[in-house]
Amino acid sequence: MSDEDSIFSRLTPRQRTLAGLVLALSNFMVVLDLTIANVSVPHIAGNLGITPDQGTWIITSYAVAEAICVPLTGWLAQRFGVVKMFIWAMIGFGIFSVLCGLSMSLTMLVACRIGQGLCGGPIMPMSQTLLLRIFPPDQRARAMGLWAMTTLLGPAMGPIIGGYISDNWSWHWIFFINVPIAILCVVAAMALLRPVETDTARVPIDRMGLFLLVFWIGCLQIMLDIGRDHDWFGDPLIVILAILAAIGFAAFIIWELTEEHPIVDLRIFRHIGFTSGVFSLALGFGAYFAGIVVIPQWLQTSMGYTATDAGILTAMTAVAALMAAPIAARMTGRVDPRIMISGALFWLGLMTLWRAHWTSSIDFWSMAAPQFIQGFAMPFFMIPLTTLTLGSVRPDETASAAGLQNFLRTMALAIATSLVLTGWGNGQRVSRSEMAGTLQPADTQAQLSAMGMSFEQARQVISNLVDQEALAIAVDHVFFLSALVLFLATAIVWLAPKPTGPVDTSAAH
Structure with missing residues (x-):
């Protein structure tokens, strides 16, 4: 035995x-x-x-x-x-x-x-x-x-x-x-x-590599999270954090490439198939997660939705993904993974462009349609990517490649969250300023005053309407930029050569 x-x-x-x-x-x-x-x-x-x-x-x-x-x-x-x-x-x-x-x-x-x-x-x-x-x-x-x-x-x-x-x-x-x-x-x-x-x-453990990893990621994430509240590079603290993150990242790369037992094996990036695959994964997953972050916040803060209804709408994508997963699993190994991945990313990009035309008057089911339909593409993106990336490295590098892939996917999630909320906030301020500059509120104020509202009440109603529309426009901007990122990821996949032979995906996570 x-x-x-x-x-x-x-x-x-x-x-x-x-x-x-x-x-x-x-x-x-x-x-x-x-x-x-x-x-x-x-x-x-x-x-x-x-x-x-x-x-x-x-x-x-x-x-x-x-x-x-x-x-x-x-x-x-x-x-x-x-x-x-x-x-x-x-x-x-x-x-x-x-x-x-x-x-x-x-x-x-x-x-x-x-x-x-x-x-x-x-x-x-x-x-x-x-x-x-x-x-x-x-x-x-x-x-x-x-x-x-x-x-x-x-x-x-x-x-x-x-x-x-x-x-x-x-x-x-x-x-x-x-x-x-x-x-x-x-x-x-x-x-x-x-x-x-x-x-x-x-x-042995790479203590210096671990310290540098925590240091540069910590500086970067703190910078992204607090930057929008500190006027970005107008604040010396943000500038210092950016410099420390850049120095830490450079030191981390140099150390890991020369360390005998690196905590993150960066040498795997020499495989173009792995590199293009994980960058497509990071860009695609980050752009997809943008919707998961911004939709619940917009629905609850501006559209009057409860957290339950916002959750159901957000989850529509994953429900469709569950239905499509068995089909994607059966196709993996029979169809070129690059075709499956690029097709899925292109589909996600189209659905994101569809959502880039949402308005403040949109109803639940009009939002649910693209949310649900885009979900069918998710398994055709996630499942073959493992085959593509792990099929591009040597068998003894599979475990390290799988760990690095999971690391980049999770970091993409965190960075996308910070960038999306920054972009959404900036877009809302710009849109509000533009609308306020072209608005002719006199007639509306007169009509609201005729309905019994005071001058201040009428102004507040108009201000609330402008805020609501500005938030909706900012959401559309976020989706438009996310779609561009998804189309970029669609192209990057084709830098990878086609995997040959069976792929051991047991180390993926």
């Missing part, structure tokens, strides 16, 4: 099934937390006495912390064992979820979201690693299918669950609901997964 066969025999079929469900559930919980707070930002901002712009730090802090921790996953698993690290990561995630729910200030909430991200980052790849470890080769496709479904289902359910909880309970419960799931996963992992623990070894 081989070592691999002996691992499978340590668990009965029933234990294997239960363990697989628990691992899929843990992944679902972590992915859910990427989007569950999106529709709750206006509720949280109002409760904590902060602006909606500041409220988005709740999204970006989690994503950045998760991205930073992903490159550490391999070292942590080798050093302490994958089962032990999975259990401790789940415990940490549960504890920080409680602290997030108990937070009474933005500072505490952002700090606890960073803790959540640091603990949640390794859970995704480690849950996948454990699934591959407990299931024999003939059952792995089914197990990974279940895991992939939770990855798609999480973003779909996040806005709906977050919106319902915020409207009917309290925003604190979007974090508290993680606790029973975390407890269940910890208890089940301790009972079921200990027999499949991995061997440990004292492996």
Whole structure:
């Protein structure tokens, strides 16, 4: 009996099934937390006495912390064992979820979201690693299918669950609901997964590389998050942060290219197929996430929608993606992945252009149509990209390539959130100024005064209408720029050569 066969025999079929469900559930919980707070930002901002712009730090802090921790996953698993690290990561995630729910200030909430991200980052790849470890080769496709479904289902359910909880309970419960799931996963992992623990070894860690990674990403993200409140480069603090981020990034690249055991293996970028694939992924995913960020905020702050309705509208895309995923999975390997990816990105770009013509008088179903239709393209973008990127590197580089791909995707999410909200705010101010300069309000004021309004009331009504229209125009600008980014990503894919031979995607996460 081989070592691999002996691992499978340590668990009965029933234990294997239960363990697989628990691992899929843990992944679902972590992915859910990427989007569950999106529709709750206006509720949280109002409760904590902060602006909606500041409220988005709740999204970006989690994503950045998760991205930073992903490159550490391999070292942590080798050093302490994958089962032990999975259990401790789940415990940490549960504890920080409680602290997030108990937070009474933005500072505490952002700090606890960073803790959540640091603990949640390794859970995704480690849950996948454990699934591959407990299931024999003939059952792995089914197990990974279940895991992939939770990855798609999480973003779909996040806005709906977050919106319902915020409207009917309290925003604190979007974090508290993680606790029973975390407890269940910890208890089940301790009972079921200990027999499949991995061997440990004292492996070196690139401490300087880790420090530089945290330093430059931290400076960059803080600059992006606070820049819009500090007049950007008119503020010396923003200038200093930009310089530190640039110096840190340059030092990070030089160090990682010369380090024997780099925390991020940048040498993988020598493969043009991988480079073009991950840049298409980062641009495409960032442009797609722009809608997930801006739509709930616009609907709740300007259009009078509840968090629940905003969540349902936002989730339409992921619902359609779930329906199309099995078709995309069957086509992968039979059709050139570049055709599938570029076709999906082009489709997403067209749907984004459609949304660039929304107005303040648009109804729910007119917004739901492009949201739902664009979702059919998502699996044809995400699934073949793994084949393209991992098929472009050597087999011994697959794990590093998969980790770097996940890192860039998560960073794209965080950076896109900051840029989109900056662009939306700037667009709103410019549009309002232009409308105010050409507006002839005298007739309207006279009509409103004839209806019994005072001069000040009439002015306020007109001002509110201008604000509403300016916000709608700014949303359209965001979608137009997102569409251009998606079309650019469509072209970049074709820099990659066609993958040849079978591709091992087991290391992807």
